[in-house]
Amino acid sequence: xxxxxxxxxxxxxxxxxxxxxxxxxxxxxxxxxxxxxxxxxxxxxxxxxxxxxxxxxxxxxxxxxxxxxxxxxxxxxxxxxxxxxxxxxxxxxxxxxxxxxxxxxxxxxxxxxxxxxxxxxxxxxxxxxxxxxxxxxxxxxxxxxxxxxxxxxxxxxxxxxxxxxxxxxxxxxxxxxxxxxxxxxxxxxxxxxxxxxxxxxxxxxxxxxxxxxxxxxxxxxxxxxxxxxxxxxxxxxxxxxxxxxxxxxxxxxxxxxxxxxxxxxxxxxxxxxxxxxxxxxxxxxxxxxxxxxxxxxxxxxxxxxxxxxxxxxxxxxxxxxxxxxxxxxxxxxxxxxxxxxxxxxxxxxxxxxxxxxxxxxxxxxxxxxxxxxxxxxxxxxxxxxxxxxxxxxxxxxxxxxxxxxxxxxxxxxxxxxxxxxxxxxxxxxxxxxxxxxxxxxxxxxxxxxxxxxxxxxxxxxxxx
Ligand code: XIL
Numbered sequence: 263x264x265x266x267x268x269x270x271x272x273x274x275x276x277x278x279x280x281x282x283x284x285x286x287x288x289x290x291x292x293x294x295x296x297x298x299x300x301x302x303x304x305x306x307x308x309x310x311x312x313x314x315x316x317x318x319x320x321x322x323x324x325x326x327x328x329x330x331x332x333x334x335x336x337x338x339x340x341x342x343x344x345x346x347x348x349x350x351x352x353x354x355x356x357x358x359x360x361x362x363x364x365x366x367x368x369x370x371x372x373x374x375x376x377x378x379x380x381x382x383x384x385x386x387x388x389x390x391x392x393x394x395x396x397x398x399x400x401x402x403x404x405x406x407x408x409x410x411x412x413x414x415x416x417x418x419x420x421x422x423x424x425x426x427x428x429x430x431x432x433x434x435x436x437x438x439x440x441x442x443x444x445x446x447x448x449x450x451x452x453x454x455x456x457x458x459x460x461x462x463x464x465x466x467x468x469x470x471x472x473x474x475x476x477x478x479x480x481x482x483x484x485x486x487x488x489x490x491x492x493x494x495x496x497x498x499x500x501x502x503x504x505x506x507x508x509x510x511x512x513x514x515x516x517x518x519x520x521x522x523x524x525x526x527x528x529x530x531x532x533x534x535x536x537x538x539x540x541x542x543x544x545x546x547x548x549x550x551x552x553x554x555x556x557x558x559x560x561x562x563x564x565x566x567x568x569x570x571x572x573x574x575x576x577x578x579x580x581x582x583x584x585x586x587x588x589x590x591x592x593x594x595x596x597x598x599x600x601x602x603x604x605x606x607x608x609x610x611x612x613x614x615x616x617x618x619x620x621x622x623x624x625x626x627x628x629x630x631x632x633x634x635x636x637x638x639x640x641x642x643x644x645x646x647x648x649x650x651x652x653x654x655x656x657x658x659x660x661x662x663x664x665x666x667x668x669x670x671x672x673x674x675x676x677x678x679x680x681x682x683x684x685x686x687x688x689x690x691x692x693x694x695x696x697x698x699x700x701x702x703x704x705x706x707x708x709x710x711x712x713x714x715x716x717x718x719x720x721x722x723x724x725x726x
Contacts, residue, residue: 303622304348306629307587310579313386314625315349315588317547318376322354322397323601332596333376338616342592344383349432351388351546351588352376353598357397362419365401370426377430386432388546388588391482392420393466394438395452403453412457417469424473433512433544433586435482436470437463443485445495463499464508471509480512482546487515487574488526489535497535504539512536516547517574518590520606521559521566529577537583547590548574550621551599551609559608568620571611575628 307314319339320331332339343350354360355372363369380387393416407415424434440448440455440463449455454462467479481500486493496513503510513536515529533543550570552559559567578584591597592611599609611622 301626301631303346303625303629306626306631307348310629312578312585312587313349314347315351315386315388315586316343316347316592317351317353317588317590318343318355318379319353319591319596320355320372320376321352321357321360323598324354324596327601329595332593333379339593339596340379342612342616343379344385346592347385349386349388349586349588350376350380351390353390353591354397356389356423357391357394358402358419359397359399361423362402363399365405365415368422368426373427377427381430386586387427387430388544388586389424389427389431389434389477390546391435391438392423392470393436393440393452393454393463395448395455396439398453409457412453413462413465416454416458416462416466420466420469421473424470424477428474429476431474431477433478433480433514433542434470434474435514435546436466436479438482439484440481441483441486441492441495443490443492445491447495464503464506467503467508467510478511478542479509480514480542480544480546481510482514482516484516484518484547487517487519487532487545488528489532490528493532497539500536500539500541510541512542512544514544514546514586516590517545517549518547519550519570519574521550521552521563521570525570525573527573529574530580533577533581533584537581541583542586543578543581543584544586544588545574545578545584546586546588548587549590549597549599549609551603551606553606554608555605564608564620567608568624571621572624572628575625579628 303314318333320333324331330336333343352373355376361369361373377387379385402415420436424431440452442448447455447460454466470477470479481496483492483496486496493515500510500513513533515532519525536543548571550567552563552567554560554563558564575587578587589611590609593614593616594608594610594612595614597607597609600607608619610619611625612618
């Protein structure tokens, strides 16, 4: 049995997931172990001493869309997840409303499956998230609790959830989105800050550290990629907490970017200043959405998207303590973007049919993986027929209380790995992808856009 098939079988067993070998899995020419001349994102990242991660679909907006949960039902989704990524983040499954739906009830099943998958596939896990203003259960937001009770509720939650995954989570987003764009604490929206004051932040980090002393504890936010009021608020707060001996280990930028904004080139310097404090940095939710009409965005926008992805990763690679870059989903079918940003989409690395976009190759290129093969000529005027998203959800918040990250500002950062610590990783430079006739490779139609962008040669690559 091919190793990937073995891995999938293992994960199915470990996770209790029903995934009988399918014809697609058995017959697909891409069986999971790249040929020696092919390299995955995770392999390229390992050589650079970082991990490259993805959100794992489920919960949140997925509950309001017609697609089946791909993590449980799609062998191809599982294959790509296992083969391309060395870190995973439950997209919603560890949020309060999912994991702690009633006051005295925890629901670990969905998150446990992801952690089991990660262990079966030698991936690290980012835990997301413990203290946030959004996606909290009604029993919490609408409850009538005294301050002492609320404090105990948060302590119990953190102790229970972090304790449940002790030793299995590499990084926790302890506090998520606690500052406004102006750098003020969200004391209105965030129940914890509103009711218990800013001191609760340090407590949350301390409780998480007690529950799992080896987990790295992060602040995480959007529109904090470059140097701006919000990221500076994190910088100042972090300095203060470190002086007080609070176990804060990392600062991460979500990096929900868009091609309508320029790339904020201060991302690198922003990460560098946290690096100088001794913190790890990370990109945790990278996607680059595009406003477009019609079946697909223009080549120009796709090239711009690739550039945003590439510059983000580059910013991370340039900062020693940046060791983890996570994309917020890897296939457009499951992206949160169309559900939250009307008229925008195509934000991920792969088209709906799992064909890689220029952004995918741009990430490889930033990691030193250069294409060496020129694919057969294709007609850049006629891109492959788009896969109509089975059904696009309505453009408003479906079933989730998460407000769209208020218009993300221009730009964002990048980062490096953890399980494979920098320096510990092999230094070999990955050789590039070559297409062979034996593989049902697809000729990427990057010619027009990428050549125009002068950033990449056309290359052919196997299809998943
Ligand atoms: C999003 C999920 O992708 C959606 O499925 C859900 O409906 C809403 O939340 N910042 C965060 C993430 O920290 O948790 C959000 O994820 C995106 C913005």
